[in-house]
Amino acid sequence: MRLSHPLCLLALALLLFPAAASAQTTPAFTPQVREFIRTDAPLIALTDAKVIDGTGRPAQLHQTVLLRNGRIEQVGPVKKVKVPKDAQVINCAGKTLIPGLVMLHEHLYYTMPTGAYFNIAQMPYSFPRLYLAGGATTIRTAGSIEPQTDLAIKRMIGEGKLIGPYIDVTAPYMEEAALDIPALNTIKGPEDAARTARFWADKGCTSFKMYMHATRADLAAVVQEAHRRQLKVTGHLCAVSYREAAELGIDNLEHGFMASSDFAAGKQPDRCDYPAARRGLLQLPAGAPEMQSLISFLISKKVALTSTLPVFEPYTGREIVLGGGLEALIPQLQERETRTWEQNQRKDSASTALFKKEMGWEKQFHDAGGLLVAGTDPTGAGRTIAGYANRRQVELLVEAGFTPVQAIRISSLNGAIYLGRDKEIGTIEAGKQADLVLVDGDPEKDIQQLRRMEIVFKRGVGFDSAKIFESVKGKVGLN
Template structure:
């Protein structure tokens, strides 16, 4: 009998070990909550649905799920649960961001180049509250797939990832990390090869043709996958009519406003000038917004990568100390050169945000991302928090800004039943913030614990661990 009881005990222990997420010591050092039962009491909840914030709430987490949520007076805290006092604090869903990269700007002389940030960026994204991310194009897709796998296995610290394949692009400006196709027939090979490898979306780029996009969309859709694009040679209207699922950078990459635009030709200077000249309430932009909504084409806003210099931080979101010393020096020099010389950029930045607000208010699916490229001012994690601040500064309500950055991303990924909101039965992906977002949206920077699948990670500790390293690895 004793042997039988011992055998049952060992079997139960084995099952529990299989069921629990296992983490290496390198990951464990960032975990500050790892209990099967957790109760966050008397906290304000912004649930990601767009509903008004609720005060005096208690949330019960059971392993990787939200077991219960409601008024503190009506929710029973389970015996043995780890209790976290949420007084004066706010819980929001884990961020679901859709234009992220595991690479960063690394120019050399007159060459634009990017370098892989395999170790710093995954950790920074999680530190910044991103529990699920889609890479918006990969320069090393196999590296990104490995990182995704190791995060899932508890061997690396980072967000859950949807990996996008390599950029689908024809030769244009010299960016060494981009692969270039020579003909449309190559597109289907790229899509199917990388889909077999495990990527879950594809991105077309500045110089593709209509035929390239048609093939990419058809091949991806056959496999239940989606296509997004940072466009120039194709207009948003052309891409939307072909069936692209998503357009990147708000309206900043739109070439729709060029008069008599040549087919399949990218002229970024003409596109920028035409964009600047379009009236805030112009007929073209209003027709374009209506078309995108009619075709159910989602738009990703990436405001941080376009954030002006004058009156703004060197690294938006406060991430200057994250940069390696040589990189910091270069970024600060570039910032100082542009300071008080960016009036045109400020005007276009604000106009784009107003167009996006109109798109959102009319029923378009607006999602959020960061794009850590450009002049090197956009840094993973810090930029994700800053994105929410920018939405609020542009006139979106706090609840709208949170919904765009959480539920809308989950909806686009087709995972809204599992993630994106703080609701009973969903994955325990949420963020505990030390402050009131309604009182000051900059409290978004006071993240204490980022829960991913019910395991809490120390935001400040993750940020601190990679200071001075961005730009190296």
């Protein structure tokens, strides 16, 4: 049977997907989403909680937080906050409230090689819900392979049809032809880069990402188009150095200093020599004045730096899948990741040394006054998975020398500041959107207790973290 008329196609869609059709007219959440909601009462009192509010101020004990109609109405000591009679009360004794995480290097895809070639595949079902389960209430997709899918997922989450965070959607990668990655978008010069930026901005993308072989001219063209619309540009660079990018007006640099080619011997303009860039970082002393100079320059240009420690975490003596998410993978991928992990044990001393230096450089950048934000980059070898890695990123910041209070601020308020949304999200303060996470434990005493997330509130609606994680076990790699 051939159905070519639009009305015929619509009738077929209604026949095959009646639940989706009825959801079009449903003003609230679909049953598939509501199944994972613990509470959506209009007035909620979270009582006797420890609050790490995301501002960087010391944690406060025995606090009550009132949520009304999706916003934080009041925060204060139990003895001073009067709980209204009609409030749903959740006793938080022995538990901790933190802001919803604002993570800025996320993707809705996962590593799925094409034969012998590196490639990535979209995870439209599992990854959005894993992000929310892992406490991320706002994410930026720092690079996309299916922007139309990302934009649709953002819309469907907003309409209550899917589970997930608020999404700042980044346009397709801005990359000159060089890498054999089938899913990667490529451009041909600055004019094409500018056209691509205009096209996807008109479609609704709100961020742009330059990639490894993009040139200075490409970057200048995209920065001009983005800034004309008050949008921002980030980059995982190589052909363009960090100093050059800052001079050209880039807003953000990804992967801390791990993508910096500034210290590569014999660096040629607009040429990416990744092995040389890596050697330059390996040979650079942790306290080198050259790095201090670069840090000062980036800060003077107000360039934010995204920490993505999970994607660089060494293998030896560490988890197979970061944050404990091995069971989220389909069985074939569990075998792949376990095998890769075993093969790399005690063979990654260079990576370990560079990883430790990177942690130190990020701390130096932060302590010097730079805006350090957080992300995970669920790609690379395949050990980095949405949700699980978000919590691991906070743990690794603590390993890097930040206090838990600082690590949580970097992973919440700092991201909100970068997005220009800090008046709405990023902290637990009266008047802000009710995006916060209830943790069954005290991450200030033991940062790994952050993994004991119980309820993730997004605009005052409390989602069951454990139940969402359980629903996605064995599905990553399928969709």
